[in-house]
Amino acid sequence: MNRSPYITDAPAVSIIMLKVLLALVPGIFAYVWIYGGGILVTIVLATFTALVSEAALLKLRQRPIRPYLSDLSAVVTALLLALALPPLAPWWLVVVGTLFAIVIAKQLYGGLGYNPFNPAMVGYAVLLISFPIVMTKWPAPLILAQTPLGFMDQLHFIFSNTLPTDVKIDAVTSATPLDYLKTQLMLNHEVSSITQAPIFGVWGAKGGEFVTVAYLLGGLYLIQQRIISWHLPTAFLATLAAMSLVFYTVNPAHFANPLFHLMSGASILCAFFIITDPISGPTTPRGKLYFAAGVAVLTYLIRVYGGYPDGVAFAVLIMNMCVPLIDMHTQPRVFGHTKN
Amino acid sequence: MLTxxxxxxxxxxxxxxxxxxxxxxFKVEGDPLVARIDAILPQTQCGQCGYPGCKPYATAIAKGEADINHCPPGGDAGARELADLMGVEYKPLNAEHGLPKPKAVAFIxxxxxxxxxxxxxxxPVDAILGAAKHMHTIIASECTGCELCLAPCPVDCITMEPVAETPDNWKWKYPVIPIKAMPADKSRLIMNSIIQFASKLLLGQTADLLIHKFHGGVHRRGHKQLSTTLPIAxxxxxxxxSALRQHVGYIPKVKSTSR
Amino acid sequence: MLAEAEGTVSAAIHAPTSGTVTAISEAIIPHPSGLPDMCITLTPDGKDEWTTLRPTDWRNTDKKELVASLRSSGIVGLGGATFPTHIKVRADGKSQVHTLILNAAECEPYITCDDMLMRERADEIVKGMEIVKFLLGAENCIVGIEDNKPEATAAMTEACKALPETSVKVVPTLYPSGDARRLIHLVSGVEIPHDKRSTDVGIQVFNVATVLAIYRYFALGEPSIDRIVTITGSVNSPQNFKVLFGTPLQTLIDAAGGVQSGTTHFIMGGPMMGFDLPTIDVPITKAANCIIAATPNLFAPPPPAMPCIRCARCADACPVNLQPQELYWFSKSDNFEKARDYNLFDCIECGCCTYVCPSNIPLVQYYRYAKSEIIAADKAKEAADLARERNEFRLARIEREKLERAQKHAERAASNKAESAKTESTKVAPTKAEDVKAVPATTESEQPASSTNTDDVKKAAIAAAIERAKALKAAAAQAGESQKKSDAITADAPDASGKPAQTEDEQAKAEQAKKDKQALIAAAIERAKAQKLAAAQAGIAPKNVEDASPAVKAEISEIDAIREKAKQAVKAQDSDSEA
Amino acid sequence: MTFDLHHYIMILIGTVLVNNIVLVKILGLCPFMGVSKKLEASIGMAGATAFVLSIGSMTSWGINHYLLEPNGLVYLRTLSFIVIIAGVVQFTEMVMEKNFPPLHQALGIFLPLITTNCAVLGIPLLNAQSSHSFLESLFFGMGGAVGFSMVLILFASMRERLEAADVPAVFKGSAIAMVTASLMSLAFMGFAGLDKY
Structure with a gap:
């Protein structure tokens, strides 16, 4: 009957998610240009599974399907998961990951707004732990691979896991720079000698750095549109750079330089798209700084000492666990209150 | 084996x-628990829980003789709070002890x-004014609605009057918002907000929050010129x-609960 | 003067025009609840004569008297809070007010009453400021105006030249700059601690219209009987009017050229903090600074609320720097202790959070619900503590009385024994034994005997009284039926006998008006009950039930089943006790 | 034996992060699930368990090293450890009841239950089996205590937030808590291999 603020001027949730998708487009475009069209198939597959599973669950809970589906949050989760997976990941891997992310990590907690963990990262972590070999098979960038696969061959490989007759598996795939760096360091080669290998580009991975730059552009657009607050990306990148700088100066032979850490792996994707998920992240400005710094520290630890090549997923999940505590203790000073 | x-x-x-x-x-004396249970009970002293008042019922709970859901005036919230305090599982109110009724006051x-x-x-709370062979009346503000005075009255002249809702004790209701399916014209609203967003993108105009002195605040169109053309008539x-008494609303007692 | 100010926080009411008071009755008031309240209805005789007006020469009368006379002037803050001015002006010894801030920010959209007031009566306002400055003993004055009112700023700067140490500060146009604490912070950078009043820091804020009313009261002796009201929205010619208090809304709308088509309802106050008016025939009160005729395309009904995605846009928009998403989280799950910990009572209900919420959640409604629940719970707590004290006091009293009676009893027994011991030597020892035995016996029997016969007397008296009461009750019951049947007739009888000269149709018209009013009041109470039932239903069923899923419906029906079973149980109990 | 700090830090990281008592070794789940409804109770429980754990692991090392092993009574380990831990828990309960009655009331039955907490018995046994030196068993006990408390407090704060989540009716309560705990252990898998340097 009486709803006091009669006028509202806020972009609908779907507009916010639309802007996030828009910010991802340059990254996807660079991705396709470097690694070929395989990723598009994964994205379509993931989005389709996400929408179908969300609709099914909403039907199960007798909730109106259209308003929830049209807020595109499931599409964003699916896209983030697809971009984190290796491009030539078999189709069932993508479906299982998306199903786990949407059903368990999001809808089980009550749908949009209640999931304590970032759904995309939950899906990625589940896949990484249950199918480690498939997850570490990254294709070499097209220019580097001995026999670059055309789009149809990639499509064929994704769905039937068979290669064109004359091509062997390792001709197509190679380790990611991070993975390669870790294995070489185990054999305690010098970092400087390792980075001469062909797969290392000017900063990060040979072709990968362009994708990272594209993500950077998308991320800056999001900040300018005030969809994400600047606290998270800056804190993450600053801490990651600072830690790698410290380790690098201590022992340059054993630790890669900061720029490499920033530009390689999923750092930029994580900084602008993964930790800025509003639902599972902190809400207070100071909380965001602590959260992003925590993710950066854990990512660096897992990258250098841990067992997995890129620890972004686990770092995000672990810091998601601390979010309620961080929120509770970083309440800003209310107008008229002394520091509580 | 012996070792x-x-x-x-x-x-x-x-x-x-x-x-x-x-x-x-570490000798422990006294049991502050009874006082804490008594603090939760609504003090109507009505005896519906089978004990002659709230304090006896509190001691019974503390000793574990009585269950936590025998107090209808305390209602659901009371039972939940007692369950929290005693660390037992919350049980809904059992109906033999009566049902929670809206607050009522006795009237002679x-x-x-x-x-x-x-x-x-x-x-139980001396809320009735009067003496032998003199007119009795009930002090409404003191009456807890325990209905103990109904039975003894030989001429049944006491009735329970539910407390009327006046603008002073009126409460805002829980906003029950129907999340129905999107009404047809609603999708039009989404459509034109997408168009609006696209136009904003092209024109580069960002109607977002500007930096300003105090934190927060929103920027909105004034619509002032609507009524400033004509002078005051x-x-x-x-x-x-009909002039009426003025409602100043509730002036909260300022509790400095510094967190 | 129609009604005096009783109690500390209340203000007097004056007859807006000359006329006769026709009714003191329940009428619908402009309050979000839509419930009726006690009102004085005055029918003007159209002559509008003034009583003798007594302007006071405020410069050399003692401040205490001025404040006392202000108390009976009925002037209240006209910014919207309607806090009695005499309390704000009474500089209680504790704190010395050094700055007076004039709140002319008027940040709510659509409202322009202060704006027009400043354009037309700037000099009177400044004179009013001088009086208030004198009353408060303030050194300097600051007028805070938003920069979207250039003409008003010009007029005020011009008029302020007449008063020394007065400055006009232009604040950026940003809602809610008109809030007292925000304006103080904007204009003077001082942040008022949350548990203190602005006077403790030496600053007092007054609305433009209030200051003008003070001037007119002291300079012209005119109590506060009218105010400027903006009537805008979908009316043919939106304008500001000088309206007498109590004028029905319909008159104001006709004066503004009637409503355009499609007007669904009226909003009192601005679109950010105002509320729907329950019906059209409500009076204009001292709090009504603006009436907006609302149409669906002016104020589109909000799209359905989606779950909160914790994007914290509301936290960025909150002028009090609260965390609306946390408060929403606690209010939704009825966790009022935590809501209080997160400073729910600092929320000024300005509506900024709902304004920027991408999920269209009516956040302010949740906070209002939580606030009124907490206030109700506190009141219940106070009543409970009081009841506990009274109960403990009563039990102590009964204990004391029992002790005293036992003591008296023991003394009497002891004194009897002493008496009988004195008469030991007399021959009637055996009788004495009986006496002794008898004495206690008689004392007991005597007492019981005496008490028995007093009992009989008392019982007889009670029985007689009960008969009388039953007869009376039966008579009253019959009278009730007959009364219902002949309602129409008796209703006419008093009218007819009262004013025989009234013509037939006049009487019918009065009859009709009375019936309409009762129907209106009944409808309002009905609506409030239905609303309460809906909330109670929502209360029982899990809170965010939409079209409730079978599990939830099962839960509701299960609770209804318990309620039914309990009803039978109670009914069965009654039938046993009767049988 | 040189005091090799690096080695002890590795033990500490090992027990707190890599194979966390609750999430990776899945020990001590009953208080973890029972107490974590309220944050204050969980902090109290975490403190009490940490206290019992550290004292328990020290004394049990002492007994194992000086009494059991010289007389070859290795089979008595579990029995004696349980007796010590029960004594320490009873002691803590008395201290708790005296100085923090509200906390004692909030924990209720879970305070004596610490004795049956498998983590509290597990750590001394693990120490004894891998025949740690005194310092190593101390660090191992401390690591276990810190790991248990940290995870319990994080889990409690998460559950308090889940109270108001619109969880499907069938999953409300401990079901969703179990799911959250499983996702937490999934996250802790990330630390695998952290302490092999």
């Missing part, structure tokens, strides 16, 4: 002595009251006007 026995006995002995000493050191129908003082003796005298 095993010696060791175990020795161990038990040492620990026994230690516990004995500490039992003396003055032309049938015969001044027999029976209700005065029955009232004096309104003719109306046929009837």
């Amino acid at each position: 095993a026995l010696y060791i175990m006995l020795g161990l038990a002995l040492v620990l026994g002595i230690m516990l004995g000493i500490s039992a003396l050191l 129908d003055e032309n049938t009251c015969i001044g027999c003082t029976l209700c005065i003796q029955a009232c 004096k309104l003719a005298i109306p046929q009837a006007c």
Whole structure:
């Protein structure tokens, strides 16, 4: 009957998610240009599974399907998961990951707004732990691979896991720079000698750095549109750079330089798209700084000492666990209150 | 084999002595629990829980004799709070002890009251004013609605009047928002907000929050020019006007609960 | 003067025009609840004569008297809070007010009453400021105006030249700059601690219209009987009017050229903090600074609320720097202790959070619900503590009385024994034994005997009284039926006998008006009950039930089943006790 | 034996992060699930368990090293450890009841239950099996205590937030808590291999 603020001027949730998708487009475009069209198939597959599973669950809970589906949050989760997976990941891997992310990590907690963990990262972590070999098979960038696969061959490989007759598996795939760096360091080669290998580009991975730059552009657009607050990306990148700088100066032979850490792996994707998920992240400005710094520290630890090549997923999940505590203790000073 | 026995006995002995000493050191007297339970109970002293008042019921709960859901005036919230305090599982109110009723106040129908003082003796909170052979009346602000005075009255002149809702004690209702399916025209709203967003993108105009002195605040269109064109005019005298007492609303007692 | 100010926080009411008071009755008031309240209805005789007006020469009368006379002037803050001015002006010894801030920010959209007031009566306002400055003993004055009112700023700067140490500060146009604490912070950078009043820091804020009313009261002796009201929205010619208090809304709308088509309802106050008016025939009160005729395309009904995605846009928009998403989280799950910990009572209900919420959640409604629940719970707590004290006091009294009676009893027994011991030597020892035995016996029997016969007397008296009461009750019951049947007739009888000269149709018209009013009041109470039932229903069923899923419906029906079972149980109990 | 700090830090990281008592070794689940409804109770429980754990692991090392092993009574380990831990728990309960009655009331039955907490018994046994030196078992006990408390407090704060989540009715309560705990252990898998340097 009486709803006091009669006028509202806020972009609908779907507009916010639309802007996030828009910010991802340059990254996807660079991705396709470097690694070929395989990723598009994964994205379509993931989005389709996400929408179908969300609709099914909403039907199960007798909730109106259209308003929830049209807020595109499931599409964003699916896209983030697809971009984190290796491009030539078999189709069932993508479906299982998306199903786990949407059903368990999001809808089980009550749908949009209640999931304590970032759904995309939950899906990625589940896949990484249950199918480690498939997850570490990254294709070499097209220019580097001995026999670059055309789009149809990639499509064929994704769905039937068979290669064109004359091509062997390792001709197509190679380790990611991070993975390669870790294995070489185990054999305690010098970092400087390792980075001469062909797969290392000017900063990060040979072709990968362009994708990272594209993500950077998308991320800056999001900040300018005030969809994400600047606290998270800056804190993450600053801490990651600072830690790698410290380790690098201590022992340059054993630790890669900061720029490499920033530009390689999923750092930029994580900084602008993964930790800025509003639902599972902190809400207070100071909380965001602590959260992003925590993710950066854990990512660096897992990258250098841990067992997995890129620890972004686990770092995000672990810091998601601390979010309620961080929120509770970083309440800003209310107008008229002394520091509580 | 024997050494095993010696060791175990020795161990038990040492620990026994230690516990004995500490039992003396940390003697605990009194049980503040009863007071904390009593604080939760609504103090209507109505006896619906089977005990002659709230304090006896509190001591019964503390001793574990009574269950936590025998207090209808305390209602659901009371049972939940008691469950939290006692650390037991919350059980909904069991209905034999009666149902939570809206707050009501007793009212004496003055032309049938015969001044027999029976209700005065029955009232647990002395909310009834009157003396033998004199008119009795109930102090509404003090009455807890326990209905103990209804039974003793020989002429049944006491009735329970539910407390009327006046603008002073009116409460805002829980906003029940129907999340129905998107009404048809609603999708139009989404459509034109997408168009609006696209236009904003092209024109590069960002209607977002500007940096300003105090934190927060929103920037909105004023619509002021609507009513500032004409000067102030004096309104003719109306046929009837009803002036009324002014509502200043609730001035909260400022509790400085510094977190 | 119609009604005096009783109690500390209340203000007097004056007859807006000359006329006769026709009714003191329940009428619908402009309050979000839509419930009726006690009102004085005055029918003007159209002559509008003034009583003798007594302007006071405020410069050399003692401040205490001025404040006392202000108390009976009925002037209240006209910014919207309607806090009695005499309390704000009474500089209680504790704190010395050094700055007076004039709140002319008027940040709510659509409202322009202060704006027009400043354009037309700037000099009177400044004179009013001088009086208030004198009353408060303030050194300097600051007028805070938003920069979207250039003409008003010009007029005020011009008029302020007449008063020394007065400055006009232009604040950026940003809602809610008109809030007292925000304006103080904007204009003077001082942040008022949350548990203190602005006077403790030496600053007092007054609305433009209030200051003008003070001037007119002291300079012209005119109590506060009218105010400027903006009537805008979908009316043919939106304008500001000087309206007498109590004028029905309909007159104001006709004066503004009537409503355009499609007007669904009226909003009192601005679109950010105002509320729907329950019906059209409500009076204009001292709090009504603006009436907006609302149409669906002006104020589109909000799209359905989606779950909160914790994007914290509301936290960025909150002028009090609260965390609306946390408060929403606690209010939704009825966790009022935590809501209080997160400073729910600092929320000024300005509506910024709902304004920027991408999920269209009516956040302010949740906070209002939580606030009124907490206030109700506190009141219940106070009543409970009081009841506990009274109960403990009563039990102590009964204990004391029992002790005293036992003591008296023991003394009497002891004194009897002493008496009988004195008469030991007399021959009637055996009788004495009986006496002794008898004495206690008689004392007991005597007492019981005496009490028995007093009992009989008392019982007889009670029985007689009960008969009388039953007869009376039966008579009243019959009278009730007959009364219902002949309602129409008796209703006419008093009218007819009262004013025989009234013509037939006049009487019918009065009859009709009375019936309409009762129907209106009944409808309002009905609506409030239905609303309460809906909330109670929502209360029982899990809170965010939409079209409730079968599990939830099962839960509701299960609770209804318990309620039914309990009803039978209670009914069965009654039938047993009767049988 | 040189005091090799690096080695002890590795043990500490090992027990707190890599194979966390609750999430990776899945020990001590009953208080973890029972107490974590309220944050204050969980902090109290975490403190009490940490206290019992550290004292328990020290004393049990002492007994194992000086009494059991010289006389070859290895089979008595579990029995003696349980007796010590029960004594320490009873002691803590008395201290708790005296100085923090509200906390004692909030924990209720879970305070004596610490004795049956498998983590509290597990750590001394693990120490004894891998025949740690005194310092190593101390660090191991401390690591276990810190790991248990940290995870319990994080889990409690998460559950308090889940109270108001619109969880499907069938999953409300401990079901969603179990799911959250499983996702937490999934996250802790990330630390695998952290302490092999």
